[in-house]
Amino acid sequence: MTKIIEESKAILNLDDLIDPVFSSNATEVLKKRYLAKDEEGQLIETPKEMLVRVAIAVAKAEEDPGTKHMWARIFYEMMADGVFIPNSPTLMNAGRRMGMLSACFVLPVEDNIDSIFNSVKATALVQKAGGGTGFSFNDLRPNGSIVKSSGGTTAGPLSFIDVFSQATTAIQQGAFRRGANMGILKIDHPDIIDFIKAKEDLSRWQNYNVSISVTDEWMKALKKDPLDLHEVYHSAWGCGELWQKTDRETGELTVRSFKPSEEIGFGWRHWTLGDTWNLICERAWSTGEPGLFFRDKANVKNVLLDSCGPIEATNPCGEQPLHPYDSCTLGSINLSKFHVEDKELDWSSLESTVESAVRFLDNVVEVNNYPLPEISKMSKDTSRRIGLGVMGWADLLFAMEIPYNSETARNLADRIQDFITTTAEHYSESLAHEKGTFGAWKTSSYGKAQRSMRNAFHTTVAPTGTISIIANCSGGIEPLYALSFKREVMSDSDGYFTVMEEHNPYWKEAVAKADISNGMQSALLKHAIQHGSIQDFDSNDLEVEKLKKLFVTSHDVSPNDHIDMQASWQRRVSTSVSKTINLSKSSKVQDVKDAYMRAYDKDCVGITVYRDGCREGKSGMKQPMKVFSVKEIQKAKSIPLPFNYNDEMLPATRTRIKTQFGNLHVTIVRDTQNDKEIEVFAQLGKAGDLIAADIEAICRLSSKLLRLGCTLDDVIDQLEYIGTTHIMPSEYGKITSMPDALAKAMKKYNNHKKDIDLKRVTNGKERTESEYGVACPSCGAKLSFQEGCMKCQGCGYSAC
Numbered sequence: 001m002t003k004i005i006e007e008s009k010a011i012l013n014l015d016d017l018i019d020p021v022f023s024s025n026a027t028e029v030l031k032k033r034y035l036a037k038d039e040e041g042q043l044i045e046t047p048k049e050m051l052v053r054v055a056i057a058v059a060k061a062e063e064d065p066g067t068k069h070m071w072a073r074i075f076y077e078m079m080a081d082g083v084f085i086p087n088s089p090t091l092m093n094a095g096r097r098m099g100m101l102s103a104c105f106v107l108p109v110e111d112n113i114d115s116i117f118n119s120v121k122a123t124a125l126v127q128k129a130g131g132g133t134g135f136s137f138n139d140l141r142p143n144g145s146i147v148k149s150s151g152g153t154t155a156g157p158l159s160f161i162d163v164f165s166q167a168t169t170a171i172q173q174g175a176f177r178r179g180a181n182m183g184i185l186k187i188d189h190p191d192i193i194d195f196i197k198a199k200e201d202l203s204r205w206q207n208y209n210v211s212i213s214v215t216d217e218w219m220k221a222l223k224k225d226p227l228d229l230h231e232v233y234h235s236a237w238g239c240g241e242l243w244q245k246t247d248r249e250t251g252e253l254t255v256r257s258f259k260p261s262e263e264i265g266f267g268w269r270h271w272t273l274g275d276t277w278n279l280i281c282e283r284a285w286s287t288g289e290p291g292l293f294f295r296d297k298a299n300v301k302n303v304l305l306d307s308c309g310p311i312e313a314t315n316p317c318g319e320q321p322l323h324p325y326d327s328c329t330l331g332s333i334n335l336s337k338f339h340v341e342d343k344e345l346d347w348s349s350l351e352s353t354v355e356s357a358v359r360f361l362d363n364v365v366e367v368n369n370y371p372l373p374e375i376s377k378m379s380k381d382t383s384r385r386i387g388l389g390v391m392g393w394a395d396l397l398f399a400m401e402i403p404y405n406s407e408t409a410r411n412l413a414d415r416i417q418d419f420i421t422t423t424a425e426h427y428s429e430s431l432a433h434e435k436g437t438f439g440a441w442k443t444s445s446y447g448k449a450q451r452s453m454r455n456a457f458h459t460t461v462a463p464t465g466t467i468s469i470i471a472n473c474s475g476g477i478e479p480l481y482a483l484s485f486k487r488e489v490m491s492d493s494d495g496y497f498t499v500m501e502e503h504n505p506y507w508k509e510a511v512a513k514a515d516i517s518n519g520m521q522s523a524l525l526k527h528a529i530q531h532g533s534i535q536d537f538d539s540n541d542l543e544v545e546k547l548k549k550l551f552v553t554s555h556d557v558s559p560n561d562h563i564d565m566q567a568s569w570q571r572r573v574s575t576s577v578s579k580t581i582n583l584s585k586s587s588k589v590q591d592v593k594d595a596y597m598r599a600y601d602k603d604c605v606g607i608t609v610y611r612d613g614c615r616e617g618k619s620g621m622k623q624p625m626k627v628f629s630v631k632e633i634q635k636a637k638s639i640p641l642p643f644n645y646n647d648e649m650l651p652a653t654r655t656r657i658k659t660q661f662g663n664l665h666v667t668i669v670r671d672t673q674n675d676k677e678i679e680v681f682a683q684l685g686k687a688g689d690l691i692a693a694d695i696e697a698i699c700r701l702s703s704k705l706l707r708l709g710c711t712l713d714d715v716i717d718q719l720e721y722i723g724t725t726h727i728m729p730s731e732y733g734k735i736t737s738m739p740d741a742l743a744k745a746m747k748k749y750n751n752h753k754k755d756i757d758l759k760r761v762t763n764g765k766e767r768t769e770s771e772y773g774v775a776c777p778s779c780g781a782k783l784s785f786q787e788g789c790m791k792c793q794g795c796g797y798s799a800c
Contacts (some may be wrong), residue, residue: 010555011059011068012055012069012076017052017077019080020051022047024471025469025472026470030047031043033092033466034091035047035050036050036053050091051079053091054079054091054095057095058090058363059071061362061363071359075360082337082352082471083334084331084333084334085470085471086364087102088100088467089102089129089131089329090102091467093130098369100126100370101329102370102379103131103132103315104320104329104387105131105132105322105326105630106134106313106314107123107126107133107134107135109139110139111139120164120167123181126371127168131327132317133315133316134183135184136186136213136312137185137189138184138189138213138312140156140157140190142191143155143156143158143194157185158191161205162204164181165204165205165208167205168181168208169207169632169768180207180208182210182211183205183208186212187212187276192212194391195210195433196212196276196279196280196283197279199289200286203721203736210289211290211293211608212280212292213292213313214292214293215296218273219600220630225273226272227272227273233709241715245404277593278593280292282589282592283594284609285592287614288610288614289608290598291608291609292600292607293314293321293605294605295312297600297603297604297605298606301574303444303457304456306385306443308383314576315328317462317463318606319461319463319575320387320462320575320576323383325374325378325379326375326383326385327370327375327378328379328385330388330462331386331388332388332390332464333357333390333420334390334471336399337392338350339396343402344400347419348418350423351423354420354427356774358388358431361386361388361430362386365380365384366380368380371442372492383439383440384439385457386455387457387460388459390416390476390477392473393476393477395473398551403552404479404552404565405565411568414568414571417573420459421573424459432454433455437453437454438454457574457575460577461573476579478579479553479554480553480554481533482553483533483551484504485500485532496685508703511525514544515543516541516543516544516683520541523537533545535546535548535552535556536612550782554582559581559591562580564602565579566579566599567599567602567603568602570604574604577606579608581595581599583595583609583612585611596609620686639781652669652679654666657735657744657745660738661691663684665684666749667680667682678710680699680742680746681699681714683695684738691738695738699742702742712750715746716747719739720743721740721743723736723737728745732744732747732748
């Protein structure tokens, strides 16, 4: 970093610059993920030096030395004030050897081996530097198609998505941050049902978001008659006995009958549009995926439609529909910085910030070190796409005393986005006169209108996981996940987690100012700590009711209000909006159907729903972020002694599961008085000494955990999906190892215990509802699902 510091003296006077003010959480995030380190992993730059590094690197796109100095200072001050923060790859890589500054990419996947594995290689190059990738698998032939060159058959798009996913898993080991992907398949692809069902096993494609590409034609047909049959027989998955194809010119219908394979299993006799819609929504209810990508609505905003064709895919969180090989650098403005008084904004300051941010992002396009020449040509020479977004929306509404779920909030959102997009377009137009238009300008919508433009696309609404922590504001356009929650921060010295309370500052200040007693204030704060929300706080006090109305969290907002807010931002944004429609745990599949249809009717480009708790226990990780609990704090501060059970007679249940090494017999002992499992024993039929010793060790440690107060689910979370090279299929999903087999035996036991009320009927078959969950792979804290992505409120980790 000596070179950067020396360079800064020639461009900026380091001592003359304002000092950035970062919260303790922001500082911790910067140390762990952003600040430069030497070969031994020791920090070699400060947060201030990081911002100087970025500002100087981005200002290098300016030709005149005086202009370069001026813009470097402006760029630095925007970031130091927390008014504007670029996306993570820019903070990480600007001014450093790798130099790749973009966050969003879409790579082509054509129907041949060369293209497929060239894209795998390109994925490695992009994700190694911290970018996320999206793919359309529409062109790949379905499972079972004949390969003329060999006479064999193809395995279909799903098998190749497995390859892409495994490549991402391997890349993550040496990457700056976890890689993320978006896999999209069109609704009329023959393998669409397998695609919809693929993530029933959430250990598959853990680094992939999946969405269905849906056309206006398909949605209109669904609305008109859900009983209409599909035009393509889904032979790969055998969910019907009927194939039909309509000749689009003559209208003639060809029908052939097929005998369903017993190996594939049951299916509907006639696969209708409604059947597919029901399955999409049922899977989204159960796992949060697939989302929907409304292809035609995205291409309404595609100013390069005639230049580069229709857009078929998006980046991992869906806010950037992109052409193949195109990329986008993102940056977000902190809206909470522009509140001046009452219910008004400093529009003049916002205007100048938008203009500076547009120049910053356009400079990034110029100085970016793209991972492939095809990406460089598309991004730098063809589109010059930038993605200016926002964050701090929930904080701004708190400051202006406007409830998130109100018409006033939605109107303000529309007004702000219209202002930002209009300002960005005007400044891009002036930049075009100064520096030239984007390469595809002549055949673009702007070219046909004879309006000069530097960038083909300007605004977006992207997730702001870690950069909102750096800016110390709420994320994106989402409501708060909770007014108060816990952060688990790992201490570098002793390796233990420190549990800290985190209160939204606007919430805490509002309670302090409220005309209520000190006792009521304490009760409100305590309730928020324990529940995250205050909506069920029992009080008739008018001041408390005012606080309830204003301080709503993501689960206090109805799905309709979530969607309507997304639609308000969507109207004037250049591309799309990344937002999660949060559903309560008690929501029904019909709620998902209603949300998906409303998003389409409101002209959203895409939609993701997430039902609270829907992934608990299904992915081998923990429950999404819960609110802070006083009991959990007390538990974290003291380690309980194990319970001693001296009873000579205790009831037990034995279960059996097939493994790679033979039948595993598992016995679980239960203390009926305290309604708790306390011991686990397991024996393998034909185990060698080494395997038997491993099993005994796992069972002893599991029993110790149970006696320390952990639940059987806690033990399952630790053991399930531990992987090896020995994998075998089973009726309980893939068994990846002996610990995984033991966990699945415990789940089998748990399912046996479940009350019959937890069972539901889907498509004529009785299924048992289980729960899902996700924990931060960096610090172990609970994750929340927001902005289309899993995010850690503790260490700033983002799955996207």
